[in-house]
Amino acid sequence: MSEKYDVIVIGSGPAGYVAAIRAAQLGLKTACIEKWQDSAGKGVNGGTCLNVGCIPSKALLDSSHKYHDAKDAMSGHGISTGTVTIDVPAMIKRKDKIVKQMSGGIAGLFKANKVSSLYGTGKLLAGRKVEFTALDGAVSELEADNVILASGSVPVAIPMAPVDNEVIVDSTGALEFDSVPERLGVIGAGVIGLELGSVWSRLGSKVVCLEAMDSFLAMMDQQIAKETKKILTKQGLDIRLSCRVTGTEVKGKEVVVTYTDVDGKEQTETFDKLIVCVGRRPFTEGLLSGDCGVNLDERGLIYVNDLCSTSAPGVWAIGDVVRGPMLAHKGSEEGVMVAERIAGQKPLLNYDIIPNVIYTHPEVASVGKTEEQLKADGEPYNVGVFPFVAIGRAVAADEADGMVKMLAHAETDRVLGCHIVGPSASDLVQSVAIAMEFGSSAEDIGMTVFGHPTFSEAVKEAALAVNGHAIHMPNRKRKK
Ligand code: FAD
Ligand code: NAD
Numbered sequence: 001m002s003e004k005y006d007v008i009v010i011g012s013g014p015a016g017y018v019a020a021i022r023a024a025q026l027g028l029k030t031a032c033i034e035k036w037q038d039s040a041g042k043g044v045n046g047g048t049c050l051n052v053g054c055i056p057s058k059a060l061l062d063s064s065h066k067y068h069d070a071k072d073a074m075s076g077h078g079i080s081t082g083t084v085t086i087d088v089p090a091m092i093k094r095k096d097k098i099v100k101q102m103s104g105g106i107a108g109l110f111k112a113n114k115v116s117s118l119y120g121t122g123k124l125l126a127g128r129k130v131e132f133t134a135l136d137g138a139v140s141e142l143e144a145d146n147v148i149l150a151s152g153s154v155p156v157a158i159p160m161a162p163v164d165n166e167v168i169v170d171s172t173g174a175l176e177f178d179s180v181p182e183r184l185g186v187i188g189a190g191v192i193g194l195e196l197g198s199v200w201s202r203l204g205s206k207v208v209c210l211e212a213m214d215s216f217l218a219m220m221d222q223q224i225a226k227e228t229k230k231i232l233t234k235q236g237l238d239i240r241l242s243c244r245v246t247g248t249e250v251k252g253k254e255v256v257v258t259y260t261d262v263d264g265k266e267q268t269e270t271f272d273k274l275i276v277c278v279g280r281r282p283f284t285e286g287l288l289s290g291d292c293g294v295n296l297d298e299r300g301l302i303y304v305n306d307l308c309s310t311s312a313p314g315v316w317a318i319g320d321v322v323r324g325p326m327l328a329h330k331g332s333e334e335g336v337m338v339a340e341r342i343a344g345q346k347p348l349l350n351y352d353i354i355p356n357v358i359y360t361h362p363e364v365a366s367v368g369k370t371e372e373q374l375k376a377d378g379e380p381y382n383v384g385v386f387p388f389v390a391i392g393r394a395v396a397a398d399e400a401d402g403m404v405k406m407l408a409h410a411e412t413d414r415v416l417g418c419h420i421v422g423p424s425a426s427d428l429v430q431s432v433a434i435a436m437e438f439g440s441s442a443e444d445i446g447m448t449v450f451g452h453p454t455f456s457e458a459v460k461e462a463a464l465a466v467n468g469h470a471i472h473m474p475n476r477k478r479k480k
Contacts (some may be wrong), residue, residue: 005031007342008130008144010122010287012036013047014054015319015331016150017106022339023148024113031142032115033122033132038100043119043135045110046103047152048320049328052172055102057195059095060175061359064202068361076398086203088179095175124149124292128314131289146314146342149294149302150331151287153280153320161187161248161276167255168248171196174275180204185257185271189216189239191358192277194232198360201236208269210243210259212278217358221370221419223385224405228364228421231401235361243267248274282321297323306348308338316342330354353436357426362402365429368417368436371407380410384442384465386458388422390472393453399423404462406432406442413441413467423455432459442466 006028009020020032036051038044049055071084110117120134130142155170157163163170174196180203186193189211201207216239217225229239242262249256255274261267282301288294293312295303302317304310310317316338319331333349340347358364374381387403388394402422408415418432435445445463450456461470468475 002129002141002143003031005029005116005142005144007031007146007148007339008033008122008142009148009150010124010130011047011150011152011319011321012045012106012117013150013152013319013331014049014328015152015335016047016148017045017110017335018332019148019150019318019335019339020115021109021113022336023342024115026339026343028339028343030115031118031144032110033118033120033130035119035121035135037119037135041135043117044103045106045117046099047150050103050106051099052175054328056095056099056175057171057192057199058359059098060091060199061195061361063091063094064199065361068202073398086180088177088203092176092178121286123286123289124294124312124315125289126291126293128312144314146316148335148338149287149310149315149317149321150319150335151283151321153326154283155277156279156281158187158245158276158278160245161257161274163276164250167250167253167272168274168276171275171277174200174273174277177273181272182206183254183271183273184208185210185255185269185274187245187257187274187276188212188278189241190277190279193275194237194358194360196275196277197237198232198235206238207236208238208240208271210245210257210269211239211241212244214242214262216241217364219370220364220366221405221417222372224364224366224403224419224421227403228358228360231362231421232360280320280326284321306351307341308334324351325354325356327354327356350437353433355426355429355433357429359426362399362422363425364421365425366417366419367429367433368415369407370417370419371405374407374416379416381407381416382410382413382442382466383407384462384467384470386461386465386470386473388455388458390461391453391455391458393455393457394423396453397423399455404428404458406445406459406462406466408442408463408466413443415440415442415445415463418459418462420458422458428456428459431456 007023007030009016009032012034023030123131184205186209189209197207216229245259247258295311318334320326355367384406389400394400405419407417442463450460464470
């Protein structure tokens with residue numbers, strides 16, 4: 001007899017593990033299957049996010065920022081640090097310890113919530129049955145009333161730059177360098193390119209980012225993107241747009257990259273390491289039997305509706321393996337929604353208000369519509385922009401680069417979007433996301449009392465600027 005569950009989740013990344021915990025909280029008998037193994041062959045939870053994504057990249061971003069601060073930024077405060085050195089293996093060891101602690105935390109949460117944690121591979125069969133192949137190779141069949149697919153994503157590979165994990169690496173390899181490469185190439189100036197490029201640039205690498213598109217951070221508000229490029233360039237990142245990589249040749253310990261530049265001229269550049277980070281693709285290999293009834297779309301994503309139902313009854317899919325931004329928190333919220341739907345509740349997920357953060361320094365964060373999207377939609381809007389250089393706390397902290405930009409409906413004043421490059425942008429944008437969830441107007445935010453001196457005063461001033469009422473700068477348009 002196969003073991004029967006109310007819910008089986010396949011994949012324990014931030015989408016799957018959150019779905020499993022919420023389902024168990026709601027009294028459903030839940031199992032979560034995970035195939036990820038650590039270097040010792042032991043099963044680990046947490047998926048991309050905890051093992052090779054959000055958490056380890058932020059650990060290295062924080063270490064490298066502290067190094068940069070100690071080496072270059074403290075003298076202005078009258079602090080002399082002497083010679084500052086970086087022990088890369090120690091930095092990587094610290095990152096590994098954090099990863100272990102966080103993924104171990106999920107095992108603890110599963111235990112506390114009575115989620116059955118099964119290490120091995122899950123394959124969906126017809127009729128909500130799941131073939132489970134344990135890490136030791138033993139195969140069994142499980143059954144469930146509902147199956148949630150949360151198999152995540154993997155880096156996109158490109159034939160002209162094959163990853164060898166020595167000289168040419170993907171985002172995972174770029175978290176494992178044992179020394180600072182003198183010359184670092186990055187293919188793709190997207191989120192990963194900028195975050196991991198920043199890590200190694202702060203530690204001393206000369207970083208060149210080769211980006212195929214002619215605009216920088218094309219999906220972001222372009223005023224904020226332009227400001228971001230200016231700041232990152234000043235920090236030493238060499239970002240080259242409209243560059244098409246045509247080939248790579250590994251020669252011993254270095255790689256020669258050939259590309260056509262913005263003028264269509266062929267160029268070459270030699271690097272000690274090359275990171276390929278040109279996007280991620282959904283991962284469904286070995287997940288679905290031919291007769292399970294789940295359809296994929298033309299991009300290989302599992303096809304789902306707004307409620308994350310697939311084409312097979314009782315089978316749901318969430319996270320990076322379905323449409324929408326490939327962000328940990330988007331998948332987690334889908335996990336909660338699906339678990340609650342299975343338990344008979346009727347939650348909805350507001351896909352219009354999903355914050356997005358790039359953890360450079362300063363951070364870049366956004367929520368809602370960009371100015372370009374509002375223009376394309378023909379939506380009438382007002383815009384308020386406020387620079388951090390006019391914020392006392394930012395000047396005092398030597399964090400005065402950047403700005404807050406707020407967009408509100410021209411007639412109703414409802415906040416439609418907020419885009420920030422500047423100190424603590426990730427936290428500031430979250431406060432606007434909360435306001436947007438409650439249907440706030442720019443005037444509502446402008447009328448709210450903000451503590452002084454805080455970085456968040458830039459949010460209040462940008463909201464005031466929407467209607468020409470900013471206090472600490474001249475307003476472009478004046479209204480009574
Ligand atoms: P995943 O985290 O990919 O997890 C899927 C899991 O399913 C994996 O553990 C996999 O082993 C398992 N699995 C797959 N198939 C099977 C099977 N058949 N049987 C059993 N198990 C299976 N996002 C953010 O929001 N903020 C960030 O700061 C951020 N930083 C990132 C930095 C980097 C370097 C990278 C690479 C990504 C980053 N992301 C970030 C993206 C984020 O990691 C993903 O959006 C998120 O992990 C997706 O969650 P998921 O649960 O859908 O999939
Ligand atoms: P991305 O989509 O952010 O950026 C990829 C970049 O590569 C794009 O600018 C694209 O134009 C460019 N590109 C594509 N093909 C190219 C080619 N052949 N040559 C040169 N440039 C090329 O993807 P990513 O940086 O790989 O990150 C993958 C996903 O992981 C992101 O979409 C994001 O959802 C997630 N992520 C999020 C965070 C975060 O939230 N802070 C951090 C890292 C990753």
